[in-house]
Amino acid sequence: MAATAIKTRARELLRPAAKLAADLGIPPTAITIAGLVLSGLAGWSLGTGHFPAAGVLLAVAGVCDMIDGAAARAGNRTSAAGAFLDSTIDRYSEMFVLLGALHYYLARSPGSPEVASAVAAFLALAGSFLVSYVRARAEAVGEECEIGLAERPERLVVLIAGALLGSGVFRIALWILVVLSHFTAIQRIRHVLRGVRA
């Protein structure tokens, strides 16, 4: 699939950065936490209406997100604690970003489009969490679940593109995220049920 090829290419492009972080002895969890802080700032930028700034912050947060695991592998510092923290902190990042979006639309003396956008932020949070939750539950019952249209990188790209293009487009991006994430959650549920029953 094209999306997979792009992802592989992005990982290759970022490998030197991951290697550099490992060589400098930067702990992988510090990169994960930097991603969380940048996501928090992105959420704050969204909440205060600074959409292009939020797009840039999200892009840098996304880089942290993609290199923390690679840096851990390059420096032989992978651990169960690191993997656990990485994925848990990613969920907090999603929460802060979408909380900023919710706040932005609710703070504007809401009419119908703002209320709808706030509902979209809520549903996007639920969908994003479900995609990750289904995979975690699958792995807890011994199934792999690395499939699905909108994993975290795809979800981030939708948010980044929307934010860079301003609040009007961001609203559409939110709804795209709602559809993609819930579709992916259902894809994964079906995949896991087939796997478990086979």
Place this chain on the structure above:
Amino acid sequence: MAATAIKTRARELLRPAAKLAADLGIPPTAITIAGLVLSGLAGWSLGTGHFPAAGVLLAVAGVCDMIDGAAARAGNRTSAAGAFLDSTIDRYSEMFVLLGALHYYLARSPGSPEVASAVAAFLALAGSFLVSYVRARAEAVGEECEIGLAERPERLVVLIAGALLGSGVFRIALWILVVLSHFTAIQRIRHVLRGVRA
């Protein structure tokens, strides 16, 4: 702990119901899905302002939630697929209930308290999902994580009590849920990190 004693007592009280369901040959997943439908109706009741009805529906949904696993064990019908579906569907139930709450507060030509309550519904969703997500990720890396102040039964009791007492108290219940769920998520994260590092 008192809460654990009450939970054990509730499970004992409900054991005959679970046994009956097993004897009647009702598939445990049908009970899980009945809980989802009841939660959807509870969310719809909240969204349309019928709080006491939502409280009753939530209570019955909670009973379904507590007996599906017990019915599976009583009828020797436990399975990885059932455990996976049970926990995944519980997350959809939480989403529908809190979506109803979000809609209720946003539909009332929002002033500050309504906007704050909508934010509470968002944060309660995030906190409830995080509590479950942290446990699932812990189990995926081979750790147990059955601890924490506000597991699903406690969260349900807060929502039921709030709904039965009407929209004013429900708003407070939402904020209690926000604090309890995020506190529990952090409790669990600390517990898992200690376990993984030991």
